[in-house]
Amino acid sequence: MRQLLLGFFLVAVLVGGGLAQDAGDYTVNLGMNFSDQARKQPTFLNKETVPSKVEYWLRSDLSLRVQSTLLISRESLPKMRNTGRGDAILGATYTLFDYDNDHPFGFSLDYQIKFPTAIKGLGSDQTDHQVTGTLYRTFSKGRLYTEFDGGAYIAGQQGRSDISTAQFSLVEIVGLGKAPAKGKAYKWKLLNETDYSPAAAGSPTSIVQINQIIRVFSPVWSIRFGPNYAITPYDSRFGFAAGIQYKGHFGK
């Protein structure tokens, strides 16, 4: 794990920066997720969570974020509910190069560590790590955005060695309606995300589909909402998520 972290920061220091954001930019996100029970997992019942995230750009190509599940309410048995604080995540994203006039696609690296801050029964009680590489670009004059994510999730296990599983995602975001004039953004967008994790170390294969409608009100405010559903039987069969984002900048 130490080598992985060292490699991540070495790459961050050695490779030239992108133009994704300005140093001092930040975002604040708040959401609400609901997930239904799994088809073939009797212990996985209904769950509601209130996720939050604060992300800050230290440089135009490097951001740090803190994510926290402010509240989880989980049905542990029918008609029995466990409610409380969830886990917290610290993460960093480094954009090696952005999709622009000089690069046919953008590439970023992301590392995150999950701390077991959840109250008993609402988390895994273990520290997890995740490393992800993301390749992205737009097509059709900015109307279609696509990204491919590949990485590993390293889940801590009590009294046993960590379990590492591969993770892949394909994300497409389509701008809806008439193409905006130069200087304006699409007001409505449709997001489709497919997450795939192959079976490993006793964990079954997981394929989850997420759909979201995104409404961009201004460069500052946006909201998103939509359903998600599992194709594989051991994940939540249906869910709904909504979120609001505020974008700001420290300084002029």
Next chain:
Amino acid sequence: MKSIYLIVGLLVAAPAFAQRTDTSRDARTGGVREGAVQRAQTAEDPKQNSELKKLGQATKTSTHQLKKELHAAQTARPDLTFDDFVSVKKLAFDEGLKVQDIVNTMKSTKPTDLKQAVESLKKTP
């Protein structure tokens, strides 16, 4: 008593059954992979981003602030193009005026009206 044991047993065993990415997913706003929406917004128009960066460097203003000013200017005057905005911003920076004040004073987006708006604002105490 038996049911209490069953409940306690299930609660203790629950983390072992938890999906491997389960608790990380709980922290995702909208359930979506981190940064995807943000990257999509940034990648929508790379050419415009590059022009905004240059304008930002010339006027010592952040890209975020420029986007906000552009949005406010185009809300007040829908016929204002991106290139008009660049001219207005540069002039506003040189003369120490606010973009929104110039936009509100302009009769049209013609360069002559832009200069007239700036002159009249400079005369205003």
